[in-house]
Each structure stands twice: as C-alpha cells, then as structure tokens.
Amino acid sequence: MNTTPKLVATPGQTIGPFYGYALPYEKDSELLAPGSPGSIRLQGTIYDGAGEPIPDAILEIWQPDAEGNIVSRTGSLVRDGYTFTGWGRSSSGYTGVYTFTTVNPGPTEPGAAPFISVVLFARGLTNRLFTRVYLPENEEALACDPLLGSLDPERRKTLIARRDPDGGLTWDIRLQGERETVFLDFQ
Amino acid sequence: MPQEGNQLGTDELVPHAEPHAGHLPPDRAIETQADLSAEINAMRDAYSRGLKDGAPGETQPRLDYPPYRSSILRHPTKSLHHADPETIELHSPAFGHQDVHALESDLTIQHNGEPQGERIIVAGRVLDGDGRPVAGQLVEIWQANAAGRYIHKRDQHPAPLDPNFTGVGRCITGPDGSYRFTTIKPGAYPWKNHLNAWRPAHIHFSMFGSEFTQRIVTQMYFPGDQLFPLDPIYQSIIDQDARDRLVATYDHDLTQPEWALGYTWDIILTGSKRTWTENEALGAAGDEE
Numbered sequence: 001m002n003t004t005p006k007l008v009a010t011p012g013q014t015i016g017p018f019y020g021y022a023l024p025y026e027k028d029s030e031l032l033a034p035g036s037p038g039s040i041r042l043q044g045t046i047y048d049g050a051g052e053p054i055p056d057a058i059l060e061i062w063q064p065d066a067e068g069n070i071v072s073r074t075g076s077l078v079r080d081g082y083t084f085t086g087w088g089r090s091s092s093g094y095t096g097v098y099t100f101t102t103v104n105p106g107p108t109e110p111g112a113a114p115f116i117s118v119v120l121f122a123r124g125l126t127n128r129l130f131t132r133v134y135l136p137e138n139e140e141a142l143a144c145d146p147l148l149g150s151l152d153p154e155r156r157k158t159l160i161a162r163r164d165p166d167g168g169l170t171w172d173i174r175l176q177g178e179r180e181t182v183f184l185d186f187q
Numbered sequence: 188m189p190q191e192g193n194q195l196g197t198d199e200l201v202p203h204a205e206p207h208a209g210h211l212p213p214d215r216a217i218e219t220q221a222d223l224s225a226e227i228n229a230m231r232d233a234y235s236r237g238l239k240d241g242a243p244g245e246t247q248p249r250l251d252y253p254p255y256r257s258s259i260l261r262h263p264t265k266s267l268h269h270a271d272p273e274t275i276e277l278h279s280p281a282f283g284h285q286d287v288h289a290l291e292s293d294l295t296i297q298h299n300g301e302p303q304g305e306r307i308i309v310a311g312r313v314l315d316g317d318g319r320p321v322a323g324q325l326v327e328i329w330q331a332n333a334a335g336r337y338i339h340k341r342d343q344h345p346a347p348l349d350p351n352f353t354g355v356g357r358c359i360t361g362p363d364g365s366y367r368f369t370t371i372k373p374g375a376y377p378w379k380n381h382l383n384a385w386r387p388a389h390i391h392f393s394m395f396g397s398e399f400t401q402r403i404v405t406q407m408y409f410p411g412d413q414l415f416p417l418d419p420i421y422q423s424i425i426d427q428d429a430r431d432r433l434v435a436t437y438d439h440d441l442t443q444p445e446w447a448l449g450y451t452w453d454i455i456l457t458g459s460k461r462t463w464t465e466n467e468a469l470g471a472a473g474d475e476e
Contacts (some may be wrong), residue, residue, distance in 0.1 A: 001423045005316020009443030009457040010432050011247050013406040015391065042426075049260035062399050064275055074283030077325075077357075087280035099249040108274040117276055119402050124257030126248035126423045128404060129267075147270050149274040155265075175261050176408065185267035185402040186276070186459040 005014070012127035017056050024058075027079040029090035031061075031102040038066060041168035042100040042116070042133070046092050049176030050126075053096020059173075060089045061100060068106030068114070076153075104135060113141040113148065120173060120183075129183040130171075133171045134160045144169075151183035155182050204315035209406065218381040218435040224235040227422045229394045232390045234425045240469055244270040254379050254419035276399045277426040292358040294328075302352035302371045304333025306447040309407070309435065313394055316457035320364025323403075325361050327393040328368060330354045335374030335388075344376050375414055387421060392454065400458030405450050408416060408434045 016025070032039040042061070046054045054182040064070050064088050076085040105114040115132040134142060142148055148156050158181045161171035173181045230252075237332040238244060248263040273315060295302050309328075313321040331337050331354060334346035356368050373388045389406040408421065411456055415421055415430075434457075441449025 003281055005457045007314065007318055007455045007457070008246050008429070008432070009316065009363060009431050010403065010454045011404055012403050013391075013423075013433070014258075014420060015393075016420075018331075018339045019329055019391065020339050021337075022391070024325060049264075052260075054261070058447050060402070062275065062280055063433060070275055070278050070357055072278070072281040074285045075282050076280055077286035083358060086278060105275075106415050115275075117399050119399070124255070124259075124261035125249055126252055126255065126258055126262070126420070128402060129250075129263065130400065130402075131234060132270075141203075147268075147273075150475055151268065158411075160353050175262050180265055181266075182268050182271040186270060186272050187457075 007085050010059050011103060014123060015058065015121045015125050017123040019058065023089065024091050025077060025089075027081075029088050029098070030079060031063075031086065031088045031099045031100060032084060033081045034101045038103050040104060041098065041164075041166070042171065042174060044161075044171040045096045046098065046120070046122070046173045047175065047177070051177065053092070054074065055092055055094055055096055055173070057092040057098075057125075058089060058097070059092070059098045059119060060119045062087050062089070062119075063102065063105040064108050064114070064117040065108050066103045068108045068112075070108065078128065089153075090166070110178070111141060112186055113138065113145040124159070125175075130186065131181055132159055133184050135169070136160055138162050142180055151182060154169065154179075158182050213395050220381060223381045223384070223419060224417060225252050227381065228361050229418060230254070231422070231425060236320075244334075244429075245424075248423040249425060252379075252419065252423040252425075255423055256419075258423070272398070272400050277459070278338060279324075279395050279397055279399050279401065282395070284322070284359060287325065287357045287359050291354055292366075292368050294330075294352065294354065294356045294368065297353055297355075300351045300354045302332065303347075303349050304352075304371040304374075306369070308369050308370045308441055308443065308449045309369065309390065309452060310365065310438075310441055310449070311435075311452040312364040313366060313396075313454045313456060314364055314454060315397070315401070319361070319364070319395055322360055322362050322458055323366055324360045324395050324397070325393075326358050326360060326366045328356045328370075330370065330390040331372050331388075332375040333371050335376030346374070346376070350401075372409070372448075375412075375419070380419060381414050384419075385414055385417070386420050387412040394454055394456060396456040398458045401456040402440040402458075403454075403456060405454075406433060409450065410434055412436055445466055 046057045071086045075083045076087045107114045115134040118131045119127045161169040332352045333348040336346040393404045435450040435452035438449045438451040
C-alpha cells in the first residue's frame with residue numbers, strides 16, 4: 001500500500017498580529033469550568049530567543065480526558081460549561097502567559113505516559129509548531145515513552161511540566177536558546 | 188487569555204508600546220524595500236541553485252527566514268524532532284453546527300449596513316493528501332477591510348475603519364469537503380518590517396482536519412498581485428510552486444451576476460503519513476456506496 005500522499009500539502013503562513021477578533025472567543029481556554037471537580041490549571045510563559053515573553057502567540061491543546069478516552073464531542077466554540085471536548089485555545093497576554101483550565105490527561109493505552117498535544121502559532125512564526133507536554137508523575141511510564149526516549153536528557157526536560165502546589169501544571173515554551181523546547185515533525 | 192468580552196476585547200490585552208508587539212526598533216525602519224528585496228532574491232537564487240544540484244524541494248515556509256524580521260527571534264534553531272503520532276494525535280477535535288451559526292460564513296451581513304468595497308465569494312474544498320474530502324471540519328477566516336485595515340487597536344494604519352465590516356467568518360465543511368464565504372476583497376496594507384513594506388491582499392485561513400497533525404493556519408492570496416515578489420511573509424515559502432498554492436483562482440462560474448466576483452481555492456491537509464490504511468480504505472469505500 002502506498003502511504004505517500006498523492007497531493008502536496010498547502011503551505012502554512014504566520015497568523016500575524018491581528019487575529020484578535022477571529023480566533024479568541026469566550027471560554028476558549030476553559031476545557032472545564034474553573035473550579036469544577038477534577039479541574040486543574042495548565043499555565044506557562046512563551047519566550048523568544050532573547051528571553052522576552054511573547055505577547056502575541058496563540059496556543060491550542062488537544063487531549064484525552066482523565067480516563068484516557070479520546071472524546072469527539074462538539075461544543076468547543078460554544079461551551080456549555082459541562083461537556084469536556086478535549087480542545088482549547090489560549091492567547092498569550094501582556095506577559096506572554098497562557099492559561100488553560102483542564103483535567104490531567106489519562107493514558108490512551110495501558111502503561112503509556114499521558115501527555116497533552118500542543119500547537120503554537122505566533123506573529124513572527126512562519127508556520128505552526130507542534131509539541132507535547134507530559135505530566136511529571138509516573139517515572140516508569142515516562143522512561144518507556146518512545147518520544148522521550150529518543151531525546152537526550154536535557155532536551156527531554158523541555159517536554160515535562162512541573163506540578164504546582166495547587167495541583168496545576170506549569171510548562172514554559174522557549175522558541176530558541178539553551179532550553180529550546182522540542183518541536184515535532186510528524187511527516 | 189480568556190477574559191470577559193473576549194471576542195471583542197482581546198486586542199486590548201496587548202499594549203500599543205509593547206516593543207515586541209509589531210513596532211520594530213527605529214533603526215530597522217531605515218532598511219528599504221531594495222535592501223529586503225536583495226535578501227529575498229539572494230535566498231531564492233541560492234535555493235534555485237540548490238535544486239539544480241539535487242537538493243530536495245521545499246513545500247512549506249522556512250521557519251528561519253530572516254527577511255521576515257519578526258521571525259529572527261521566533262524560529263527554533265534546532266531541527267524539528269521526528270515523532271510518530273500517537274493515539275490522540277491521530278484524532279482531531281470535533282466541531283459541529285452547534286459551534287458555528289450558518290450565517291457566520293457571510294461576512295457582509297454581520298452589521299446593520301453593507302460593508303464598503305468589492306464583494307467577493309471565496310469557495311473551495313478541503314482535501315487530504317489522497318484527495319479525499321475533509322468533511323465536517325471547522326474553517327475560520329479573518330481579514331482586513333477593503334481599505335486594508337483590521338479592526339484591531341494595534342492596527343494604526345490611517346485607513347478608514349468600516350463600521351459594517353468586522354472581517355471574521357467561520358464555517359463547517361460540507362460532506363464533499365466544501366467551504367464557501369461571502370466577503371469583501373481585502374486591501375493591501377503597510378507594516379513595519381522595513382521602510383515602505385506592504386502586504387499583498389490576503390485572507391487568513393485556519394483549518395483543523397481529521398487528525399491533529401493536519402492543523403494549519405495559512406493565508407490565501409489573490410491572483411496577479413504586484414506585491415508578491417516584495418513580501419517577506421509570502422516569500423518565506425521559497426519554492427515557486429509551493430508559493431503558488433496559496434494563490435486563489437478567479438472563477439467566472441462562481442461569480443454571481445451583478446453581485447460578486449468569485450475566487451476558488453482548494454486546501455490540501457496532510458499530517459502524518461499514516462493517512463491511509465487497509466481498514467480505512469475499506470471504510471472509505473463503504474461510505475461511498
């Protein structure tokens with residue numbers, strides 16, 4: 001079976017700075033209502049190569065629910081406050097910080113290391129960047145993860161979030177520099 | 188960041204004087220279009236020479252494309268790391284008619300009166316790498332008005348705002364992967380990459396696809412634009428054939444008599460190469476019957 005696509009993909013382009021009326025919307029970053037049972041905060045800062053926060057980026061996440069189920073429910077754009085759709089969007093604010101209200105993702109296969117899929121867009125970024133953020137717990141599962149296992153230890157750290165005292169997750173993104181985040185190519 | 192009234196207020200979260208918010212340092216402003224064009228042309232010539240020497244063609248924009256100055260500190264310096272997509276990445280979020288109102292695909296009826304400018308219809312299909320329609324997926328667009336101005340606090344271009352045009356639309360693709368918007372042809376507008384920098388007219392498109400790895404945001408351009416060779420964002424796709432894929436085709440069959448000009452533009456989404464398995468092939472064939 002030929003697995004090479006017959007048609008060539010349309011090229012990407014930057015989102016530019018002026019997406020403000022189009023992409024952000026009410027409750028875009030609330031996969032669950034803040035404060036609801038099981039909800040956590042996922043937050044972080046997006047930095048450029050000079051170590052400056054990027055205020056005009058957009059991050060999207062896509063993840064399974066706490067049990068590891070992949071949901072396919074509509075209602076991400078018009079949130080009812082109850083339905084978990086697994087998808088959210090957060091613009092970075094004045095200080096380059098993004099914030100989501102979500103749940104800890106569960107493993108999609110037994111023993112797999114849970115992670116949240118991430119895609120980053122920004123002014124100055126000519127095409128989107130894919131990455132993943134892993135939960136810090138369960139060393140054994142992390143050690144067996146195929147992607148993490150293919151990275152050297154220093155780079156591997158860039159994909160693992162920090163657990164906050166309030167139960168949330170903090171994960172920063174660095175587009176360049178010593179601790180440059182690992183970005184992914186699926187082709 | 189989600190805030191009250193986010194739909195209309197997010198732009199206020201970015202202060203005017205923010206040094207990284209589109210206002211380049213003054214020393215950059217002395218660079219002329221001739222300076223930038225020399226850089227653009229040199230990179231393009233080097234690419235052509237490479238192709239002749241057997242280097243692979245490029246189908247996507249270069250992340251490291253210095254003529255687009257804002258990219259200098261915002262491109263990864265390490266190669267993208269190859270990953271095999273895992274379960275979650277082989278699915279995508281679901282959107283439906285609950286999420287998008289049918290009228291959101293007409294950008295000319297969002298206010299009390301008719302927007303100024305040239306009314307157009309933009310339509311096409313969203314397909315995967317095997318030419319199969321990508322149905323039931325969200326397409327979002329945003330654009331400047333006919334005078335080349337966005338409704339955005341940081342867009343200080345002294346062109347008129349249009350009270351009857353916000354420049355935002357959404358739709359869900361049909362069973363055949365089709366999308367269709369009625370809008371106004373956007374104007375070219377100046378930006379601060381260098382002195383006398385102007386962007387070709389364009390409409391921003393955002394598509395999801397049927398797996399997460401297909402997620403794409405891009406820009407659709409209009410045929411015959413004189414600004415193409417001068418624009419570092421368009422030219423960041425260094426291969427001519429690849430660049431041409433972002434240019435819509437004027438379509439007289441889509442044009443509506445005494446109403447609107449029509450442009451056709453198809454979008455191809457390819458994510459991982461795991462787009463077609465034996466089982467999927469059988470499933471797709473089954474769907475067609």
